[in-house]
Amino acid sequence: MAGSGTTAVGAVDDLATLTTLDNDLLLEHLHQRYEKDVIYTYVGDILIAINPFKELGIYDAAHKAEYQQGNPKLQHTPHIFAVADTAYHDMLKTGKDQCCVISGESGAGKTESAKFVISHIIDLCRAGDLGSKLEQRILQMNPLLEAFGNASTFLNDNSSRFGKYTELLFNPQGQVMGARLSEYLLEKSRVVHQMVEDKNFHVFYYLFASAERDLLGLDTPATFPYLNQGSIPSDAHQQLELVHQALDDIGFTREEQSMLQHVLAAVLHTGRINFKSADHLEPAHFADGAEGVLAQVAKLLKVDQAALHEALMASNVITRGEAIRKPFTLEQAEDTRDAMAKALYGRMFGWIVSGINGLLKPDLPGILDIFGFEIHAESGFEQFCINLANEQLQHFFNQQEYARQGVDGANVTYVDNGPVLDMFLSRPVGLLALLDEESHFPKATDETLVLKFALQFKDYKAFVPAQGADCSFTVRHYAEDVQYTGYGFLYKNRDSMAPDVSAVLQTSGLSVVAESFLAEVSSTGQILADRARWGANAGRRRQKDYMPGAGKKTMNTTNKRALTVSGQFRNSLFLLVEKMTACSPHFVRCIKPSKTKNANFFDPSYVMAQLKYTGMLETTRIRREGYSFRPSFEEFLERRTKVFLKYFQAEALDEKVQQFQKHAASLQKVAKGFLARRHVQQMNEQKRKQEAATASFFATVDKSMLRQLEILQRLSDADAAAGPERFVPKSPPKPATPPPISAPAPSPAPAPESKVVASLIAEPPSATAAARPRIAEAQAQPSREELAVAGLLKQKKPEKVKPIKVKLDPKVKAAVKWWRKNERRRGAGQKPSGHFHDWFHGVITRREAEDLLAPKPIGCFLTRISETRLGYTLSVRTRHACKHFVIEETRESPSRYMLQGRDVYFDTLERLIEHYRGHPANDQGDHLTVPCGQPLGRPADYLLLLS
Incomplete structure (x- = not known):
């Protein structure tokens, strides 16, 4: 890499090495490199990335291999992979969290750059199957997030209308274990209003390609006021399939996906509810046809139509224990309608982000992909917040830590934007504080707000009030002066919805709606709800709590003041900066070469404007003159203060x-x-x-076996010499007859069998009998049957076995029938001997499986036949609970087995079990250890399969 001012223009990889650099020279270097398809350039340790709007072939495996092992960037040309490589290996070397901040103009390529950073970091950690699955899931989230969070604008056909912060969690070995998304400032106002040449969020147009289009009452976008500037894209069907695929990967059921479509359709139909009034101060009424639209909205949301009608037309206030109904004016009714539409969409977006986080899991380091600096012909409330975020990031970017450490920084020239941030964020008289205060006054107007701004900040250099009665003001940002129109500030900042409307939505028969509005909202606007506990009957549980007019009961349930949009954004910004301050930052500045979005076209004036917005001209001086690498002495020589290096x-x-x-x-x-x-x-x-x-x-x-063989042979020879007669018992001698005392009458002769029994009982053992072989003695003993014949033992009559009749549940009966028909012939769960494996169980419930596993060690497992579907379930005892994995079977013949969510197939259940005894069954690393056998003291649960 050359470092002199005589180097050919465009040949320098790091512009901070040039001895002479001004605005024109910086622009010319970038232009010449862009013409050569070199889109990456360093400014010190900062990467400039210019969107080529075409494929360059520089992101394949061969290029990935060049940026590994933490090689210094001096050895390779600038690349986004180098930023990822540096961040990853810095984390391993220092043990400190890292963050990559990616900023730039809308359409400059921030989202694509974030994808490349995440992809390369996961490749670097060599996380195996877990890493590849995690990367695939993260990338699969993009169609979903872009559908719900992106829109077409005059600057960008796929403009992100929210900021996101992606965090990755690594274990001590450097393997990625999970991820988490945080979203900031979703532009909900776009749902109900778009600027000229802008469109609504993509997902609304994809909805017209749904198979449920007729059921949802969707005709054409032109019939919906919220979509009056858009048309159905040609690839709407394909994009909708990508959205459904992403929802499937997250874990949303088909029922939940259908509910999402119903909510989106309800939002569109809400815009068709029109009102009328005789005067702007008179109570509003439904316009012609509005009642029919209201019925359709109530049907889609599964709420009471009368209750929704009342909530949209009036507010109910309790004063001194008396309920007072206050009808809405035309403007208030329209605001209430639009607020409901925005709230529905915002809650659904938060619910989707919650589902994504449930799949990816947390935590660090992070990649920030945030909106760029924006200037419009009429910059409003959204640009006010977006530019504040960029102002905060710029301040974070050029903090002069060496000045606070006593190092002379007089020769380092920079513009400190701290006063501008103080003007925005200070309390109680900052711009945001005054905006919040004015938003809580019902009679406040945008004009009174701008007037308060002018009176409070007239002496601030960064604030320029408007001349005359114009409702506008100008802020001198670090990049450029921006004039803001005050119209709409209070309405957009309040973003409030009538409590009566919220109460109605809490009773919705759609669980996603009911639980979204029942859930608490954090200080940053995030939904604090666990999607796993949301049930299909959530709305019914609340239905009894709301009847028409019941909104008056909910008005004063709490005195807590609702957070405004600017308040939530302020808290989000502080939290974001707090996270990044704890990390070592890596910056990527994305540049858009032209407004036309065409390849091979470089507009110098447009690029120069962006260089000013991103502060790159100032950054070049700071990086060349300042000290960007700042390890502590403890890290360097175990001292107390710091070392500053170029x-x-x-x-x-x-x-x-x-x-x-x-x-x-x-x-x-x-x-x-x-x-x-x-x-x-x-x-x-x-x-x-x-x-x-x-x-x-x-x-x-x-030797021992030979001795035993010799002994057995001698015994065998002795038996052969004795002959077979030794095994025949001799007749016992007749007993002596005592002399008669008298002449008794002769008795009848006993039966032959009686003689045998009498001799067996009466004869005392003689010396001759004692000397007989043991086998003969054994043969002489009477059997139990002989004694029974003689009448000395009574035989019990065999008891009749009564058949046990068991009434089976139809689902259990179906499961047994399925196993006998399909699995028995395959020997599923059986050993070659025909016995079942210890881990195999019959048709038992999820609760019974958990009871069996509860006292067992971690990793103990069993396979059972599900009582709710025709198939197997693998139940495993984990550290905190029991987990249940669905075992799927392919439709091919013969079918194969696989765990749901894993892409490994097995011919038999035995091979599946053996595999996961040596490999994790999920991304959390749960293994199978010992099988859980049948419980003692009761019949085996698989006997039902064989009876």
Whole structure:
């Protein structure tokens, strides 16, 4: 890399190395590099990226390989991958959180740059299957976020109308484990009003390609006032499919997706509810046909039509215990209608972000993709907030830390925008504080607000009041002076919805609507609700709490003052800056080469304006004259204060450290090889000893077996010599007859079987009988059957076994029938012997599975037949609870098994179980350890399958 002022224009990768650099020379360097398709340029440790509006082929695997291992950027040409590589390896080396701040004009390529940063970081961490799945999910979120958060403007066909902060979480080994999204300042006012040449959010136009279009009552965009400047795009059907695919990946059910479409259609139809009145101060009434539209909106939202009618037409206030109904004027009714539409859309957007976070999980470091500095012919409230965010980021960007450490910074020239931020954010008299205060006065107007601004800030250099009675003011931002029109400030800042309308929406039969409006909202405007607990009957649970006119009960439920849009944005901004302050920042400035968005066209005046907006001209001086690398002495030499180095000095030190690490790696390689070889020798010696011991053991076993064989042979020979007669019992001798005392009458002769029994019982053992072989003695013993024949034992009559009748649930019966028909012939869950595996269970419920696993160790598992569907479920005991994984079967024949959400297929259940005993079953790393067998003391639950 050259560093002199005589270097050819466009040949310098780092403009901060030039000895002479002014506005024209900076622009010319960027222009010449752009003409050569070199879109990346360094200004010190900051990357400038110019949108080429065409494919350049510089993001493939070969280019990724060049920007790895934390190589200093001096070794390679500038690239977005280099920023990702530096951030990742700085995190590993220092253990400190990193953040990448990507800013620029609308359409300059900020979102694409953020995608490249995330993709390369995940590749660098070599996270395996987890990383590839996480990257895929993050990238799959883009169609969803762009559909709901992007819109076509006169500057950009796909302009982001919200800012997002993506955070990545890494484990100590540097592997990515999760991610989280935070959204800032969604432009909800676009739902009900768009500027000339602008359109509404993309998703409204995609909705006209829905299969439920007729059911939703959608004709053409021209019939909806909220879409009066748009038409259905040619790829609407394809884009809607991408949205559905992303929703599926997040985990939204088809029922929830259908509910989302109903809410979007209800928002569009809400714009068709028109009002009329005799005078602007008189109560408003529904215009002709509005009642029919209202019925359609109530049907789509599943709310009471009469209650919604009352909420849109009047407010109910409780004064001294008495309910007072106050009808709306025409303007108030229209504002209430539009506020409901904006609130519905904003809550749905927050609900989607919550679902994304539920899939990706948290935490650090972060990539900030935020709106760029904006100047319009009529800059309003949205530009006021957006430019404040850029003002705050610029202040964060050029903080002069060396000045606070006692280092002489007199030779470093920069513009401090601290006074401008103080004018915006200070309390109680800052611009935002006065805006909030005026927003809570019902009789305040935009004119009184601008007048208060002028009186309060007339002595501020950064504030220029309007001349005459014009309702406008000018703020001197760090980049350029911007004139703001005050019209609409109070209305957009309040963003309030009538409590009666909110109460009606809380009773919605759509769970996404009911729970969104029941949930609390944080100080930054985020929905504090767990989507997992939202049930399909949420609206019904609240239905009894609201009847027509019940809004008056909800008016005074709390005295807490509602946060305004500027208040939420202020809190979000403080939280964002707090996060970034705790990180080491990496900046990417995106530049749009022209307004036409055509490739190979560079508009110098347009680019120059952006260089001013982003502060790059000033940044070049700061990076060349200042000290951008600032490790503490404790990090450098374990001292107390700080060391300040030029950015290229830090890179030179890094290069030397890498050489040292390379030599250290060589030494480690030799040492580890020596240790490994010695360990192998020890293992071989141990192997020889074990083999000798094993041979000795088997020789001992052989000798013992030969001795036992000899003994058995001698016994066999003795039995053969004795002959078979030794096994026949001899007749017992007749007992002596005692002399008769008298002559008794002769008794009848006993039956032969009685003699046998009498002799068996009465004969005492003789010496001869004692000397008989044991086998003969055993044969002489009477059997239980012989005793029964003799009548000495009573035989019990066999009891009749009554069949047990079990009434099966139809779902259980269907599951049993499915298993017998499809799985039994495959031997599912069975060993080759025919017995079931310990982990296999029959048709048991989710609760029964959790009861079995509750006392078991972590990782204990079982496979059961689901009682609610025809298939298997894998239940696993984890650290905090039991998790249940659906085992899907492919439709091919024979079918294969896979865990839902994992892309690995198996021919048998046994192979699936064995695989996940060695591999994680989910992205949280849950493994299968020991099987959960059948409970003791009761029949096995799989007997029902075999009976």
